[in-house]
Structure formats: C-alpha cells, structure tokens
C-alpha cells in the first residue's frame with residue numbers, strides 16, 4: 001500500500017532525497033515486523049534492518065531504552081492481559097546483550113491511576129534491574145488528587161506536575177509533562193510555567209550538547225483530529241533550535257511514527273499493552289482489536305543508541321513477537 | 323456489549339435511550355436525558371433541557387473518559403467502560419463540556435425554561 005511498508009524484508013526504507021517528506025511521514029507508522037534502525041546524519045534519515053544494525057553494532061555507545069503506555073489494569077478485548085505483555089517486554093529487556101544504562105517510561109504506566117495498578121507496574125518494571133525515568137500520561141493522573149498519586153510515587157525531585165532534567169554520558173535529558181490542564185477542544189499542553197523552566201534549563205548548555213526530550217503526547221502535531229499533538233510544542237522546540245542534535249521521544253499513540261525536521265528527530269514508541277489505529281483509519285483512536293496472533297507484533301520496546309563523538313543516533317523498535 | 327456496534331446511527335440509539343429513560347421517569351418534575359459516549363464522541367453532542375433535568379452520561383468505549391464542564395459546574399471521575407455520571411441542571415444557561423483525557427471530545431448542554 002505504501003512505498004514505506006516493509007512487512008518482512010531487511011531492506012532499508014528509502015526516504016526521499018530531502019529526508020522524510022510531509023506527505024509520506026504518516027505512512028511510515030504502518031511498519032510492523034522486524035526492528036528498524038534509524039541513524040540521523042545532517043537531517044537526513046536512513047534506515048537499515050535490525051539484522052545489519054546488530055552486525056555493525058558500535059563499540060562505545062550510550063544505550064538506553066524506551067517503554068511506553070503499559071496501561072496496567074487494562075483488560076478489554078484488545079488485550080485482556082496488559083500486565084502480562086508488560087512482563088514480556090521486561091523479559092525482553094533482560095535478554096539484551098548489552099545492558100542499557102537506564103530506561104525511560106513515556107507515560108500511561110497505569111490505566112486508571114489505581115494504587116494496585118502502579119504497584120503491579122513497579123513490581124514488574126523493577127525486574128529490568130536498571131534505573132527508570134518516568135513522565136506521566138493522562139491515565140496516570142486520574143486519582144482524586146488529579147496527579148498527587150503519581151507525584152508521590154514518581155515525582156521526587158521533579159518540578160511542577162513532574163518535569164525535570166538530568167545528564168548522562170554527555171547527553172542532556174529533558175522530561176516534560178504535557179497531559180495536565182488540557183483545554184476543551186485542544187491538544188496536549190505544557191503551560192507557561194514549564195516553558196519558562198525549559199528555557200532556563202537549556203540556557204547554559206553549549207549548542208553541541210545532544211538533547212533528548214521525552215513526554216507522553218507527541219510534541220509535534222501528528223493528528224489534531226484525535227488530539228495527537230501538543231498545543232505549545234512548537235514554542236518548546238523553539239528553545240532547542242540552536243542545538244545540533246535533538247531527539248524527541250513520545251508515546252500516547254501506541255504505534256511507531258517518526259519524522260525528521262532540521263536537527264530534530266521525532267519518534268513515538270509502541271505500547272506494551274495495545275495498539276491504536278493509524279490516524280484517520282478508524283472512527284476513533286480506541287484500542288485496535290487485532291486477529292489472534294497479531295497483537296504482540298504490534299507491541300514492543302525501543303532501544304536508543306548514541307555513539308559518542310559522532311553524529312548518528314539510532315533507534316531500534318523491537319516488537320514483542322515477529 | 324458495545325452500543326457502538328448497533329447498526330443504528332448513534333443519534334437514533336441515543337434517542338432510544340432517552341425514550342427508555344423518559345418512560346421510567348416520574349411524570350412530575352424530574353426529567354432525565356442520556357448522553358452516550360461512543361467512539362470518542364458525545365452523542366448527542368448537544369442537548370437542550372429544562373431546568374431540573376438530570377443528564378446521565380454513559381461510557382460505551384473500552385477506554386475511560388471524563389465529563390468536565392469548562393466553567394467547572396461539574397466534573398466526573400474517570401468513567402471506565404459502562405461507567406455513568408449524572409448531573410442535575412438547576413440553572414438555565416449553556417454548559418460546554420469536554421473529556422479531560424481526550425480534550426478533542428466536546429459537547430454542550432443547553433438549559434432553558436419552557437419547551
């Protein structure tokens with residue numbers, strides 16, 4: 001159906017000469033099957049199959065993981081056992097040859113912000129045996145305190161609704177919260193206080209510092225009809241313009257999608273719980289019920305590699321099966 | 323049991339709920355109106371009621387939603403599948419509401435005397 005589709009081959013997807021074009025990028029998320037390694041160089045993305053990527057594995061890389069949208073507590077037809085598939089994702093992490101430095105979770109840890117859901121998620125995620133950095137999804141702020149339960153558990157040392165930054169291996173990581181105070185008819189929202197904090201946070205950094213920004217809802221506008229975007233995302237990105245390498249990692253849409261714009265590369269991760277339809281392909285973004293055997297090909301984790309001292313950044317999306 | 327799988331257009335399905343609830347309501351004051359949530363949509367998206375009417379929202383999706391008035395007259399907790407929320411409108415006026423989880427979901431209750 002699309003020139004980007006690579007159901008089973010190891011061949012590299014070939015973006016247009018000028019990178020991924022606007023017309024094409026929505027199609028890119030239909031990829032399923034084997035992982036694809038993306039490396040960014042001079043704003044041009046190129047992909048190679050997972051097999052080749054592993055063969056050419058860089059020696060000195062900072063590797064970290066992204067998991068997203070575990071929705072612990074979800075038990076509907078699309079996946080009656082969201083806890084079980086999270087367990088499988090963590091088991092997969094434990095089999096990685098090179099132990100990642102840490103993991104980021106881009107939100108919707110729980111389905112309904114219940115203590116038991118958070119407890120169950122924590123229990124399984126800690127089995128990965130690496131530090132975890134969280135941001136909340138809208139499903140994590142459904143307690144009576146509208147986010148107090150999340151902050152009590154995951155927000156130590158964070159500002160405001162749970163945003164923070166840290167450095168690792170020469171990379172500056174920025175965790176943003178765009179699921180609070182959403183406005184009627186609107187998209188994700190960062191808010192003035194957080195934007196001011198962000199501007200100050202990066203003010204003292206040399207432009208050569210690689211940045212990784214993560215938040216639950218995509219910071220770029222994926223599909224406003226379904227609320228898939230962040231109203232003040234462009235403002236946030238404007239503070240990051242001078243940096244040579246910016247990687248934006250999001251969740252929320254339960255499918256892999258990527259885009260490169262200048263020095264900024266955007267990537268969304270699969271869920272560990274259930275897939276959601278491609279934009280506009282269903283009456284609503286509700287959980288996608290797949291035929292038996294297809295589910296785990298559409299759930300998964302992402303591995304991110306930074307090769308120090310060189311430009312490329314690589315993201316490998318690995319489904320739970322297939 | 324997913325209401326969204328009914329072959330009826332959502333408006334007709336919602337009307338059927340309204341009629342069913344209407345039949346149960348006591349004849350005097352308390353009127354009841356139902357708004358169903360199907361496929362991330364409030365149906366009907368706009369209802370006009372008289373003061374004293376209780377509106378009940380029912381979530382038929384397999385994802386939670388909320389019902390939140392823009393001016394904070396009411397705010398539901400997260401409604402899981404088949405979860406319900408009711409609010410009795412005593413004062414006339416326009417109430418624009420949305421789902422705080424999926425803010426592209428919007429609806430309106432118009433409360434006015436007579437009719």
Ligand SMILES: [Cu+2]
Pocket residue numbers: 362386387388421422423424427
């Ligand atoms: Cu909703």
